[in-house]
Amino acid sequence: MSMAQTLRTNEGGSSGARSASGRMYNFSAGPGVLPEEVVRQAQEEIWDCRQSGIGILEHSHRAPTFDAILHEAVADCRAIGDIPSDYHVLFMTGGATSQNFLVPANLLGQEETADYITTGYWAERTFEHAQMFGKVREAWDGRPLAHRRVPEDAEISWSSSPVYVHMCSNNTIYGTQWRLADGSLRLPKIPPGSFLVCDMCSDIFSRPFDVRDFGVVYAGAQKNVGVAGVSLVLIRDDLLSRKPRELPLMLQYRVMARDESRHNTPPVFPIYMSGLVFKWILRQGGLGALHARNVAKAALIYDVLDSSTFYTGHAERASRSLMNVTFRTPSEKLDDLFVREAYDAGMDNLRGHRATGGMRASVYNAMPDEGCKALADFMREFERRHG
Amino acid sequence: MSMAQTLRTNEGGSSGARSASGRMYNFSAGPGVLPEEVVRQAQEEIWDCRQSGIGILEHSHRAPTFDAILHEAVADCRAIGDIPSDYHVLFMTGGATSQNFLVPANLLGQEETADYITTGYWAERTFEHAQMFGKVREAWDGRPLAHRRVPEDAEISWSSSPVYVHMCSNNTIYGTQWRLADGSLRLPKIPPGSFLVCDMCSDIFSRPFDVRDFGVVYAGAQKNVGVAGVSLVLIRDDLLSRKPRELPLMLQYRVMARDESRHNTPPVFPIYMSGLVFKWILRQGGLGALHARNVAKAALIYDVLDSSTFYTGHAERASRSLMNVTFRTPSEKLDDLFVREAYDAGMDNLRGHRATGGMRASVYNAMPDEGCKALADFMREFERRHG
Numbered sequence: 001m002s003m004a005q006t007l008r009t010n011e012g013g014s015s016g017a018r019s020a021s022g023r024m025y026n027f028s029a030g031p032g033v034l035p036e037e038v039v040r041q042a043q044e045e046i047w048d049c050r051q052s053g054i055g056i057l058e059h060s061h062r063a064p065t066f067d068a069i070l071h072e073a074v075a076d077c078r079a080i081g082d083i084p085s086d087y088h089v090l091f092m093t094g095g096a097t098s099q100n101f102l103v104p105a106n107l108l109g110q111e112e113t114a115d116y117i118t119t120g121y122w123a124e125r126t127f128e129h130a131q132m133f134g135k136v137r138e139a140w141d142g143r144p145l146a147h148r149r150v151p152e153d154a155e156i157s158w159s160s161s162p163v164y165v166h167m168c169s170n171n172t173i174y175g176t177q178w179r180l181a182d183g184s185l186r187l188p189k190i191p192p193g194s195f196l197v198c199d200m201c202s203d204i205f206s207r208p209f210d211v212r213d214f215g216v217v218y219a220g221a222q223k224n225v226g227v228a229g230v231s232l233v234l235i236r237d238d239l240l241s242r243k244p245r246e247l248p249l250m251l252q253y254r255v256m257a258r259d260e261s262r263h264n265t266p267p268v269f270p271i272y273m274s275g276l277v278f279k280w281i282l283r284q285g286g287l288g289a290l291h292a293r294n295v296a297k298a299a300l301i302y303d304v305l306d307s308s309t310f311y312t313g314h315a316e317r318a319s320r321s322l323m324n325v326t327f328r329t330p331s332e333k334l335d336d337l338f339v340r341e342a343y344d345a346g347m348d349n350l351r352g353h354r355a356t357g358g359m360r361a362s363v364y365n366a367m368p369d370e371g372c373k374a375l376a377d378f379m380r381e382f383e384r385r386h387g
Numbered sequence: 388m389s390m391a392q393t394l395r396t397n398e399g400g401s402s403g404a405r406s407a408s409g410r411m412y413n414f415s416a417g418p419g420v421l422p423e424e425v426v427r428q429a430q431e432e433i434w435d436c437r438q439s440g441i442g443i444l445e446h447s448h449r450a451p452t453f454d455a456i457l458h459e460a461v462a463d464c465r466a467i468g469d470i471p472s473d474y475h476v477l478f479m480t481g482g483a484t485s486q487n488f489l490v491p492a493n494l495l496g497q498e499e500t501a502d503y504i505t506t507g508y509w510a511e512r513t514f515e516h517a518q519m520f521g522k523v524r525e526a527w528d529g530r531p532l533a534h535r536r537v538p539e540d541a542e543i544s545w546s547s548s549p550v551y552v553h554m555c556s557n558n559t560i561y562g563t564q565w566r567l568a569d570g571s572l573r574l575p576k577i578p579p580g581s582f583l584v585c586d587m588c589s590d591i592f593s594r595p596f597d598v599r600d601f602g603v604v605y606a607g608a609q610k611n612v613g614v615a616g617v618s619l620v621l622i623r624d625d626l627l628s629r630k631p632r633e634l635p636l637m638l639q640y641r642v643m644a645r646d647e648s649r650h651n652t653p654p655v656f657p658i659y660m661s662g663l664v665f666k667w668i669l670r671q672g673g674l675g676a677l678h679a680r681n682v683a684k685a686a687l688i689y690d691v692l693d694s695s696t697f698y699t700g701h702a703e704r705a706s707r708s709l710m711n712v713t714f715r716t717p718s719e720k721l722d723d724l725f726v727r728e729a730y731d732a733g734m735d736n737l738r739g740h741r742a743t744g745g746m747r748a749s750v751y752n753a754m755p756d757e758g759c760k761a762l763a764d765f766m767r768e769f770e771r772r773h774g
Contacts, residue, residue, distance in 0.1 A: 054415075063736070265609060269615065
């Protein structure tokens with residue numbers, strides 16, 4: 001009998017920490033937890049979508065049913081993010097890792113310069129991927145600090161006139177985030193004439209932001225806005241006219257914008273799922289309401305860290321992420337035991353990335369308050385037993 | 388009240404042509420119909436996948452649950468297609484349209500030549516997409532024949548030493564297929580030293596084929612092997628060492644092969660769906676059994692065409708597709724009426740592509756015999772009323 005099976009046979013028993021629905025609390029860094037009401041709706045609509053007599057998995061990307069779904073997804077996305085008409089909302093494939101090269105391929109000439117702020121594992125990869133397309137340089141490098149924080153403005157060394165500056169708003173692996181004390185978005189002051197490109201994979205739509213501060217925002221959907229298989233790209237229209245090199249049609253932002261994300265068959269179901277999540281965000285009251293809840297959820301766990309001599313957080317306080325809480329016990333052996341015992345108590349995917357070790361609790365929009373409370377309770381109890 | 392709602396309120400009533408499950412018969416060219424038992428399983432497992440307590444949409448691509456799903460999908464694919472160990476089975480994103488440029492980008496040097504056999508709309512696009520990567524030329528062009536058939540060997544004019552020959556085994560829009568009289572796969576006799584690249588989007592795993600005849604086979608999953616958002620790529624290992632140019636990691640077959648389709652977060656759910664469809668194919672008895680059924684299914688509709696002076700087929704008989712049956716009535720007005728009345732009788736997505744006009748019935752693996760019978764009956768009845 002697997003541990004998960006044990007869990008379910010305990011339903012209604014004495015074990016405290018588990019979802020009211022009988023499922024595990026899923027702290028995965030991504031793909032991650034979805035709102036359960038969204039999953040329930042998807043269950044129905046893969047059989048029959050919007051009373052069409054055809055499930056969403058089987059609908060043509062040109063059928064009226066999907067037309068409506070795509071258009072509503074774009075409209076709802078605009079409503080959530082207050083995205084003005086001079087920005088395009090695109091759904092693309094290939095993950096954020098593809099955006100890492102699509103950004104310079106589409107926007108950076110071979111003789112032009114772009115600045116990268118390297119605040120984590122993926123920011124390092126992003127910088128590497130960009131190197132074949134132009135003169136890219138690191139305006140700040142967080143490696144010497146083990147990526148425990150993001151930089152202050154005074155620490156960043158800009159090029160004389162970078163076309164753009166690339167940043168990553170939340171660093172999933174290290175658990176750091178560009179934030180002010182209240183958890184809202186802080187941005188670097190970039191050189192005049194540059195525009196910001198932001199990898200927002202792990203915190204998009206978890207708090208308000210003004211898209212007008214950016215030329216491009218991109219995010220794989222699988223953390224806060226849907227499932228793996230689609231990426232959301234917000235791009236300012238004037239950038240679509242940049243053409244530093246010939247590219248296959250499938251790799252051109254302007255083609256994706258012109259064809260409204262349907263140059264070829266798009267990932268129908270992942271787009272549908274983002275649409276359901278957008279409607280869920282609107283029902284929650286939008287980004288302000290979600291941010292308040294996310295602050296409160298993360299505080300449940302950070303409060304345990306702050307009142308403990310047993311647990312150590314990885315991130316420095318001023319850069320602590322509201323989405324990914326990284327911490328460790330005094331030993332690797334206890335870390336392993338923590339992960340195992342948490343699993344038996346109904347909490348899955350708490351093991352940290354190999355780059356940091358320890359534990360990581362990803363508490364995206366869809367993680368219920370109860371999941372964070374259950375984890376905080378478990379942490380206190382574990383410390384009592386092993387501290 | 389929509390037509391689909393009318394349909395459902397008729398359930399159990401006098402209307403003859405509709406699925407036993409109460410859903411529409413879905414003749415979409417793709418994304419298209421799935422086996423209903425596969426849809427039912429997906430409904431359960433997006434709530435809780437393999438008793439993990441976590442739904443498949445929320446599982447990490449590195450989690451043990453998805454490890455097993457991915458490995459089983461590859462193994463089942465190898466079993467179905469008898470794919471030997473010196474071929475890789477890859478799951479990629481971006482659709483077959485991306486494969487159109489990935490093939491020459493990865494396999495063709497700027498000074499090398501590749502031959503393209505242009506047998507349809509997508510074959511035309513494929514040829515266009517390849518042009519930025521090398522010397523590509525059309526060894527045969529079906530446009531003057533309105534793509535009513537694929538070529539005989541004697542009609543194809545090869546280059547002196549093409550690196551590869553690109554073909555499309557089934558032309559979805561025109562309803563033609565490379566086939567022998569019994570419906571099995573016919574291949575062009577290519578120049579020695581070349582290898583075949585085949586776009587098998589709309590007939591992969593609908594009939595037996597020997598992958599050893601090909602260097603590369605690719606197919607978007609959304610017709611016969613799953614849902615939109617993932618493409619299946621079968622590639623001979625020796626081709627992975629070709630490196631005609633520098634490419635971003637995400638565009639390299641060798642990186643996808645090395646990282647077993649997980650260089651970054653792959654489209655978890657679309658891969659899962661292909662895995663379910665592969666297991667369904669095995670339960671049906673494999674490709675031989677499916678082929679026999681597909682021959683019989685298509686015959687139900689072609690028999691109506693062959694015994695009618697009312698309907699005209701688009702494809703010449705020797706090239707008629709077992710997957711996409713293209714036909715028209717004597718007038719566009721009757722074509723429109725056919726599509727509308729068929730919809731009211733429970734059959735959706737019968738309108739032909741704008742390139743051909745008329746009707747198209749896509750009868751992929753998952754289209755039940757009953758759907759083809761219902762369409763054939765409807766065609767006869769429509770002819771009686773309007774012929």
